Amino acid sequence: MGSSPPWDTSVPHYGAPLVKGVLSKGHVRCPWHGACFNIATGDLEDFPGLDSLPVFQVRVEKDKVIIRANKQALLSQRRSKPMSRCSAVINSSTGFSHVLIIGSGPAALVCAETLRQEGFTDRIVMCTMDRHPPYDRTKLSKSLDSTAEQLRLRSMDFLQEHDIELLTEKEAVAIDVKTRSVTFEDGLRMEYRKLFIATGSKPIPMSFRGKDVRNVFHLTTPDDANSIARLANNKNAVIVGTSFVGMEVAAALTDKAHSVSVIGIESVPFKKALGEKVGKAIMKLFEANRVKFYMLNEVSEMIGHHGQLKEVLLNSGKVLRADVCVIGAGSVPATGFVKQSGLHVDSKGFITVNKMMQTNVDGVFAGGDVVMFPFSPRNNKKVNIPHWQMAHVHGRVAALCMMGRPN
Numbered sequence: 530m531g532s533s534p535p536w537d538t539s540v541p542h543y544g545a546p547l548v549k550g551v552l553s554k555g556h557v558r559c560p561w562h563g564a565c566f567n568i569a570t571g572d573l574e575d576f577p578g579l580d581s582l583p584v585f586q587v588r589v590e591k592d593k594v595i596i597r598a599n600k601q602a603l604l605s606q607r608r609s610k611p612m613s614r615c616s617a618v619i620n621s622s623t624g625f626s627h628v629l630i631i632g633s634g635p636a637a638l639v640c641a642e643t644l645r646q647e648g649f650t651d652r653i654v655m656c657t658m659d660r661h662p663p664y665d666r667t668k669l670s671k672s673l674d675s676t677a678e679q680l681r682l683r684s685m686d687f688l689q690e691h692d693i694e695l696l697t698e699k700e701a702v703a704i705d706v707k708t709r710s711v712t713f714e715d716g717l718r719m720e721y722r723k724l725f726i727a728t729g730s731k732p733i734p735m736s737f738r739g740k741d742v743r744n745v746f747h748l749t750t751p752d753d754a755n756s757i758a759r760l761a762n763n764k765n766a767v768i769v770g771t772s773f774v775g776m777e778v779a780a781a782l783t784d785k786a787h788s789v790s791v792i793g794i795e796s797v798p799f800k801k802a803l804g805e806k807v808g809k810a811i812m813k814l815f816e817a818n819r820v821k822f823y824m825l826n827e828v829s830e831m832i833g834h835h836g837q838l839k840e841v842l843l844n845s846g847k848v849l850r851a852d853v854c855v856i857g858a859g860s861v862p863a864t865g866f867v868k869q870s871g872l873h874v875d876s877k878g879f880i881t882v883n884k885m886m887q888t889n890v891d892g893v894f895a896g897g898d899v900v901m902f903p904f905s906p907r908n909n910k911k912v913n914i915p916h917w918q919m920a921h922v923h924g925r926v927a928a929l930c931m932m933g934r935p936n
Contacts (some may be wrong), residue, residue, distance in 0.1 A: 564919060571608060576921035577635065579642065579682060580607035601830050612645035613913065615692035624809075625720045626650035626694075628931065631701050633663040635898035635917055636681060639924030640725050641693045647932055653692065656699040656711075658728075659750065662688065663695075666729075667768050667917065670777035670857075671750055674757035677751040701728070704870040706890045723931045726867065726880065726888075726895040727924065730860035730915065735769075738856035739831030744838040745854045748774055757855055761786040764852035766810060767841045769828055771798035775857025776811070783818045791815070792825045792841070821845060862899040875901060877912055885935055886927040894931065896923025 550557040550566075556574065557564045565575035569584035582656030585603035588595050617627070628644060630637045633655055639652050657663075661677040662685050665758045668675060688695050698715040710720045732747040744760055746753050757766075758776070764785040771793035782789050807814075812822060823843060831835065831854065832840040841849045858891070862878040873881045873889045880895040882888055882902050888895055896902075899918040903909035929935060
């Protein structure tokens with residue numbers, strides 16, 4: 530739920546004099562996020578994470594431990610698993626992909642990389658609404674000043690090197706399961722043999738007046754984050770919603786903005802998720818850092834001057850000065866484009882899948898935040914768990930199933 534991925538932590542290579550993880554039975558586990566590595570091979574064995582660790586030759590001479598290491602590997606502290614290349618002769622304009630992936634988050638990326646790691650040599654095309662290569666979206670609310678390049682998970686060079694084609698600014702609008710094709714907003718039509726849907730979530734639509742006023746943001750891209758940081762500098766910031774995103778933005782702005790106001794519909798933040806006692810403690814911590822709360826409240830109107838936000842009017846009649854506003858009132862699955870396709874979607878918009886991430890339609894898989902899946906620790910009750918680690922697992926499971934190697 531908004532935690533950053535494990536490769537930010539410094540889990541050192543095997544043989545280092547200090548292990549910053551939990552070392553047990555031939556494995557080292559990241560204490561922050563749970564990623565697990567084999568100390569003999571350095572391979573990533575449990576998510577979240579994309580990369581393995583480099584392994585170096587070690588020998589002991591009397592009272593000295595001598596490590597023979599590649600200098601570049603020492604500096605990077607990460608290693609990609611070997612991947613196959615695409616052996617098919619493909620024209621980039623061809624409207625067909627053996628595996629078509631919609632989305633570019635962790636589930637989508639792990640699916641594509643697992644296919645290549647497991648020897649898949651046909652075409653893989655990944656389509657994303659974003660204009661940037663895959664990046665760590667969870668950091669947007671924690672590091673508002675970071676650029677897409679600083680947050681990226683994989684570069685275009687990396688994807689090209691491993692024959693994973695990325696099409697940016699492509700919004701899927703319809704799926705035809707009979708012809709096995711996806712149509713995009715710009716008119717592009719792509720046929721597929723296997724389809725993986727990992728479109729994640731989108732902000733809950735808001736019903737207040739004044740939606741066309743400028744400087745009101747849903748935090749969904751690095752460009753949004755950068756604009757929020759710039760506009761909030763020594764100005765008045767208003768956060769609508771006490772979700773994890775909303776509260777993280779409020780925390781990030783406490784040392785930037787002149788004032789930070791948070792509007793919530795509950796009596797305390799995180800009441801449903803963490804309970805009233807914890808919510809009150811968190812609220813006091815924020816208040817000690819000059820954050821003002823307006824709880825049991827909702828926005829009635831965004832009031833602008835010459836089209837630019839100046840005030841936020843609450844249902845209670847309270848008027849808040851505002852130069853920038855961030856909507857952090859929760860999210861819903863981004864699955865509107867599948868609802869007329871024949872794929873089974875529940876009343877909340879989640880795609881239902883089995884334990885292999887297969888939908889009710891042959892050749893179509895889904896994973897990450899958009900799915901309800903059977904969870905074995907709860908007697909295979911279908912659940913939705915919007916978490917980095919789960920998304921990574923979904924991507925790998927789907928890829929292996931596509932190749933006929935269920936794990």
